[in-house]
Amino acid sequence: MPDREGTIYTSEPDLMQHHHDSFAISVATVSGQVYSVGDWQVPFLIQSISKIFAYGLALEDWGRDAVLEKVDVEPTGDAYDSIIKLKSKTKRPYNPMINAGAIATTSLIKGKGPATRLNRLLEMYRRYAGHQVFVDTPTFISERMNGDRNWAISYLLRNFGMIDGDISQILDLYLQQCSVLLNCRDLAVMGATLANNGTHPITGEKAIQPDYVRDLLSVMYSCGMYDFAGEWVYQVGFPAKSGVGGGIIGVVPGKLGIAVFSPPLDERGNSIRGIKVCEELARRFQLHILGK
Numbered sequence: 069m070p071d072r073e074g075t076i077y078t079s080e081p082d083l084m085q086h087h088h089d090s091f092a093i094s095v096a097t098v099s100g101q102v103y104s105v106g107d108w109q110v111p112f113l114i115q116s117i118s119k120i121f122a123y124g125l126a127l128e129d130w131g132r133d134a135v136l137e138k139v140d141v142e143p144t145g146d147a148y149d150s151i152i153k154l155k156s157k158t159k160r161p162y163n164p165m166i167n168a169g170a171i172a173t174t175s176l177i178k179g180k181g182p183a184t185r186l187n188r189l190l191e192m193y194r195r196y197a198g199h200q201v202f203v204d205t206p207t208f209i210s211e212r213m214n215g216d217r218n219w220a221i222s223y224l225l226r227n228f229g230m231i232d233g234d235i236s237q238i239l240d241l242y243l244q245q246c247s248v249l250l251n252c253r254d255l256a257v258m259g260a261t262l263a264n265n266g267t268h269p270i271t272g273e274k275a276i277q278p279d280y281v282r283d284l285l286s287v288m289y290s291c292g293m294y295d296f297a298g299e300w301v302y303q304v305g306f307p308a309k310s311g312v313g314g315g316i317i318g319v320v321p322g323k324l325g326i327a328v329f330s331p332p333l334d335e336r337g338n339s340i341r342g343i344k345v346c347e348e349l350a351r352r353f354q355l356h357i358l359g360k
Contacts, residue, residue, distance in 0.1 A: 074340045075330025077115075085316065086112065086331040093345055094256035094327045098264040108252040112329055113207060114338075115311030117255070118245040119170040120284050122293070125192050126164075126176040127280045135176060138230050139169045141283075143298070145292050159228035165291040165309065168221050174242040175231040182237050189245050195275035196258040199266055200269040201248050208240075208247040212303040215243065252315070252329040259317045259325020262307075285319060294336045296343075304346050305356030316342035320355050 076086060092106035125268075126135050137160075144162040161169035179185030186203075195202045211218075222239050225231045231238055260269045262284060266276040276284070288307035293300040300308060306326075308318040314331035315340050326349065330341035350356055 074334055075110065075285040076314070076331045077333060077337070080095045083230050086110070088332055089328065090314070090331055091341060092252035092327075092329040094252040095324055096256040096260035096269065096327075098251075098260055098269050102260075102270075104251060104253050105258070107329065107332075109125060109268055109330070111251050111317060112331070113204065113246065113313035114248045114250055114255075114315065115246050115313040116165070116170070116316055117309045117311040117313075117317055118248065118277065119191040120309050120317075121192060121196060121258070121262045122170065122177065122242075122245050123164040123173050123187065124276045124280055125189065126173045127283055129178045129279055130176055132283065134172070138176065139164045139172050140281045141287055141290070143254070146185070146346060157271070159229065159230060161225070163287055163288045163291040165287055165294075167218060168225060171218065171222055171238065171242050172225055172230045175225075175233070175238045178240065182240065185241055186244055190216060190240065190248075191274070193248060193250075195268065195273055196261050197250060197254045198273075199254075199255070199258060201250055202248050203244050204247050208243050210211065211243045211247060212240065215239070216224070218242070219266050229286065233271075246311075251328045255315055255317050255327035255329070261325070262319045263321055263323055263325050265322075285321060288319065293338060296336050296338055298332075299356050300343075304343075304350045305358055306350065307357075310338045310342065312337045312341050313341070316346060316347055325357075 090107045092107050093194045096102045140160045142162045163169050164173045172258040177185050185314040196284045222235045261275050265278045266281045267274050283308040288309050292309040306320050310316045318326035326341035328345045332340050336339050
């Protein structure tokens, strides 16, 4: 019988509901081979997995030093939506993988107006996935109406000088980036693009400057699994990022990208079956980057 532990995230009832038994695994290699099993064609929300790709776009827009002035790269050990965990002296969010850091990161994406910035974000996703992606508008609206905690985080960030300008525009873009739909195969290919030093393994298009791939993989490795990051590094051992949409993306540098989709989440917001799959893959195929 399938493992039916965990709860499924939704910002309000009957919105983007997935079955407990939805389950998919995809693997994409740096040479362009893709293997998928299960419900890999089922679309789901990228949610917090988006943080890593938005971070890359901010790095390309501003450079490493400028982004570090607004968002640090230290693990927190706290939940992803913690409000008060800011550096005591600098007031910077600890890293771009928690909501506070991700909102600050998204505020750095350049563009003359909200539509231009959203188009740049979607174009960035296109380069990674190899095809156009779209925002799920009902989810975006629901997250906007039910996101008091993110509004509170945003006002605190502006108070401490970590973001500037219209908070509603910044938060809208952040929620839109999290409300993009993709499937398990897409996510594996996006992981393989990072494994391939920023070049899409099938289209050959450069998704991100190679100089910044190291930055993305570093924060994924140390901060990508919320307050489970330390145990993840110990047990699994490759860079990864999870999202409350039920997805996990993993990257084995120079080799492949891994994606798992299974909606039931543990108390930290990580896919329960997704973690188990990655643990088993790492064990069977010796994927821990510090092992042989």
